[in-house]
Amino acid sequence: MQDLVTVFGGSGFVGAQVVRALAKQGWRVRVAVRQPHLAYKMRLLGDVGQIEVVQANIRNEASIRRAVEGAHAVVNAVGVLYETGRQKFQSIHAMGARNVAAVAREAGVERLVQISALGADPESGAKYARTKAMGEDAVREAFPGAVIVRPSVVFGPDDNFFNRFGELAMISPVLPLIGGGDGKLQPVFVGDVAKAIVACVTDPACAGQTYELGGPRAYSFRELMELVLAETGRKRFLVPLPFPVAALMGKAFEFLALTPWAPPLTEDQVELLKSDNVVSGTQPGLAELGIEASAVEGIVPAYLYRFRKGGQYADEVERLTAVA
Template sequence: MQDLVTVFGGSGFVGTQVVRALARAGLRVRVAVRRTNVAEGLRLLGDVGQIQIVQANIRNPESVARALEGAQACVNLVGVLYEAGRQKFASLHAMGARNVAEAARAAGVTRLVQMSAIGADAQSESKYARTKAEGEAAVREIFPDAVIIRPSIVFGPEDDFFNRFARMATLSPALPLIGGGKTRFQPVYVGDVAQAIARALRDPACAGQTYELGGPAVLTFRELMELVLEETQRRRFLVPLPFAVARAIGGVGDLIAATPVPPPLTTDQVAQLKRDNVANPDLPGLEALGIRPTAIEAVLPSYLYRYRLGGQFAEPPENNPAAQVDESGRTPA
């Protein structure tokens, strides 16, 4: 084992895979998280003593500096999909990214990877996208050699996107097509994103680059919902939902976000859905890092089967009347 890498946000959906990829590459990994109790299991992803868990909050510069002591490299994965309590887009995506970059520079860190997102744009209607762009700008200003990683929607067993709509399909006779379902996405596998981060961190030739990561297929929102229904073996109506109506529903979600219950939709997420989420062909992607993108069809069945009637052992819907819905949206008796 050689260099020490500090990973901020290493206990999350993407972070867990990044920690595993770095450990497999033989690096020592220090995982910096707000709540250490939720990250203890990460130690099992490496050899004895290879993975260390420390407390840090990127809103607190002192704790960030402590987490970077002795580190040669750093990965910042911290981000939120919606605002709740003190977890605000600006404080995490923009100010937090600046705190990490400043502390990394002061600590003599030589390699930094900043996680952003496709659609990061200082002029965007979405606050999420604006603050992601602000974070990129802050990192570039302080640490010009940093690598910026922008994935499309990331899929995998614990993702928030496909699991959310698969759960919805188990409860509702219909799935919404926000904005008519025309928005395009390029879903990318979480394992590929983790490998990309690990390789970009270790390869000096990647310094200063911005990578946009997408999978091998571009699919519309409607096609993604059809895929969810196919994999969960459920027949549900697909109902177009104009952006104005979706925004009203998102307003209710904004109120729910103030509670411990995750909101089904927020106004900012509606704003994000107004723009395609597809990798820019003029920027390097997975192939430039020597990674062959994983097809969504190869992974989705492995975790959406649990949303079928009977889970793994569910019958196909044509053989299972309980999984069918008639024209009125009711399940046949």
């Protein structure tokens, strides 16, 4: 086995795939999470003793220091899609990222990968994008050789995008086209993102670089909703929802952040959708890391089937219905 890599947020959607990919490459992995008792399954992603789970909170420097002790590299995969309790955009994306970078530098960590987001912009109207940009600046200042990775919307079996709208298609007669549905997104497969991060950890030539990660093509929001309906076998109306109306709905939904349920939409997410989320072409990406981007059409059907009538038996149900 190779040296130790600490992955903050390693039990999350992207983080778990990073841990799996690192383990496959023979790295020892330390998964640093706020609630380790909920992440015990992470050890199953590697060989016996290869993966350990420790408690850490990126808002607490002492816990970061314990988590990075003896680590060759650090990956910060911590992020939030909406604010709740003490988990605020500013404290996680900006201050937390700065804490991880500063402590890692102090501890003598050789490589740091900071997972940011495509569209990170200090001038953005969305707090999510502004604080992601602030985090990038703070990381660069504390750890100049850090690698910044900016993925577009990340998709995969446990994603919060296709699954959300697939579930909505089950219960609602309409799917909303926020802002008219013309905004562009370039979804990137979570497995490709994980491979990219492992490459950044492994290759010293990546130091100081910023990578923009997107899939092989861009889609309009309308096209993605049409794909969801096609793969779930649902006939639903696609209804344009003007940004002001969507923002009001998002603000109304934010009370769910106080409950165990995630809000389906927030005002800040509506603000994000006002700008296209596609790679600029001015920064290196998956191709420069030797990774061929996976297409949405080749992966999403494998997990959206659960939202069909009959779930995994949908094809058999359709066949029996036709016979009857």
